[in-house]
Amino acid sequence: MNIMNRRSFMKMSAGVVATMTSGSVFGAGESTKTIRIGVIGMGNRGRSLTKHLFKLPDVKVPALCDINAENLKQGIELVEQISGQKPAAYLGDEYYYRKLLERDDLDAVMICTPVGWHVPQSIDAMNAGKDVGCEVTAGDTLDELWELVKTKEKTGRHYMMLENYNYARDRMMVQNMIVQGIFGEPYYAECGYIHDCKNLCFNMDGSLTWRGERQRDRYEHPYATHSLGPVSKWFGINDGDCMDYMTTMMTSPRALHLYAVERFGADSPAAQIAFKRGDYYTTTIHTAQKKVIRVDFDMMSYRPLDYFYLMQGTKGVYNSRTRIIDGIFLKEDKDKGGVHYVNASDYRDKYEHPCWKKFASVAAQTGHGGGDFFTLKDFVEMVRQDKEPWIDVYDAATWSCISHCSKLSMDGNGQPIKVPDFTQGKWKDKNWRKSAGPVC
Ligand SMILES: NC(=O)c1ccc[n+]([C@@H]2O[C@H](COP(=O)([O-])OP(=O)(O)OC[C@H]3O[C@@H](n4cnc5c(N)ncnc54)[C@H](O)[C@@H]3O)[C@@H](O)[C@H]2O)c1
CATH class of the missing domain: 3.30.360.10 (Dihydrodipicolinate Reductase; domain 2)
Structure with a gap:
């Protein structure tokens, strides 16, 4: 099955469930689909963004990966505490994230590792049929940035750099x-x-x-x-x-x-x-x-x-x-x-x-003056609506x-x-x- 077909199949079969949001600032009765995000890198930024992900409706985090056992443990506890569901843990060498990418129940991954890992992990993720939200910067060299762009174009997956400023x-x-x-x-x-x-x-x-x-x-x-x-x-x-x-x-x-x-x-x-x-x-x-x-x-x-x-x-x-x-x-x-x-x-x-008019109160609860909220919202909506993001x-x-x-x-x-x-x-x-x- 090619990447596009596999992904469409995955969306249908693995339970992209139509649900009703629970009101609040997101609007009562608004219909959304649950999306599943795996997170790679559970250091300071990974944990902070993962916590804020749950401020958005109908988001699940079924799997986390890190090479550092303590950071991963803290991430697992955080997700379990907020969502009530314990995510699968991927702890191994620096390429062990590829095991997480093999899961067929993830719509996207969020990458919060050191900068040198951003391009290899983003490329592997898109080749595995996942959408990507990646921390800044996108990459170091011109060669790898060109490879990133070409991989996005080749796979048709969506890629957003999580620039919150x-x-x-x-x-x-x-x-x-x-x-x-x-x-x-x-x-x-x-x-x-x-x-x-x-x-x-x-x-x-x-x-x-x-x-x-x-x-x-x-x-x-x-x-x-x-x-x-x-x-x-x-x-x-x-x-x-x-x-x-x-x-x-x-x-x-x-x-x-x-x-x-x-x-x-x-x-x-x-x-x-x-x-x-x-x-x-x-x-x-x-x-x-x-x-x-x-x-x-x-x-x-x-x-x-x-x-x-x-x-x-x-x-x-x-x-x-x-x-x-x-x-x-x-x-x-x-x-x-x-x-x-x-x-x-x-x-x-x-x-x-208009975004701030609607969401100022909930955004204020997240980091970087509320910027983190809208960054994650754009990332999640990119995946949910299967559309290109503003920061592509x-x-x-x-x-x-x-x-x-x-x-x-x-x-x-x-x-x-x-x-x-x-x-x-x-x-x-x-x-x-x-x-x-x-x-x-
Ligand atoms: N947008 C912002 O405002 C903002 C703020 C802080 C950090 N950042 C970015 O977030 C990223 C992470 O920064 P941080 O401060 O959380 O760093 P950190 O060192 O606290 O966390 C990085 C984590 O990645 C893990 N890791 C390293 N290599 C890995 C691999 N190959 N596979 C899986 N996990 C791996 C580390 O063990 C660590 O837990 C960086 O790219 C940084 O530039 C952005």
Whole structure:
């Protein structure tokens, strides 16, 4: 039986049951189908997302996989506690997840493993007939990102990168305002992800975690997706515009070594490690429609959490870094004599995104300012409705490839690098993708 037939058969035979949701914000009487999701990777993120999955109606988690017995045990207990059903456990070597993929009672898998595993696991899952929701970033190298796109196209399965920063309340409102033309045409953006995560690079004994190993072995812009994701949607990247070329610079690594000395001592093995990855990155992207996006990144420096977005349009600007936090300044206000930013929340009544209007209360119970809820909702609806997601494989590859391209740029002292077009020209038609936006 080929993959498509096997999947259709699976959906019919393995009990995709039509059920009625139990009311609440999802709407009494709304008919849905139960979907079954296996989770690979039960670390911090895997457990957090799995917990939030159960905020959505008619979702089951029949199987979990990890290479770490303790993390897997915690995951099993979590699912059993919330759902009352004990999931099957897959504990083995790094390829043991393939056993989970052999199950014929899973509609999809959610992948929450370290970044280096994302492409192999996503490809194996799609080849096994499963839809995929995969954590950020989609992958490391251009070769593997192309393979990811080709596998999605070949298998016809659905793939969503679980980029949650697109779904935050004000970013969704800005999305809505752009669609309505309130900002005019967007043409310049600044965005950045600044998050001191030095502590996540070391285990208690001073050995490196997978994040620390990447700090030691790699030096590309680690990931742009949290910043670039919202901006790409605002700019219509892959929907009428595409990234054309880019350059990157980084400061040399300082902070993690100093942290290792302070935490483990100057003579400790941790303090002898030569890290390759720099502290602060700036990438500048030029688009085919002659727009510019600046993307900053820093997970090492001593400073408070700061993710920021500035989107300049011909009729106004959204700027999360004004003194009043998340400010908006519109030409129409200036024309009325106003010269100050207005707090973005003052525009809520008029421009709140329909998804937030409907689900704000339940979203507020999940992580990342409610973004996790809408991310999972889009993932689940992709599977349930058998449709392409808003953040699809083309966005995943485009946003993720900034890492690889940044390495090439820095190898040439900041030389401009052509950004690959994973849509192969389809972006020129701004309506080529079927998904108009998040599922509300
Ligand atoms: N979107 C967000 O806001 C956000 C936040 C945190 C982490 N993340 C992403 O989530 C992913 C996981 O991060 P984390 O913080 O949970 O890391 P973690 O180290 O806490 O968890 C990773 C888990 O994967 C398991 N694992 C490793 N290789 C495996 C394999 N081959 N098969 C099965 N399991 C394997 C590990 O044993 C561990 O339990 C990363 O890709 C990270 O970038 C995203």
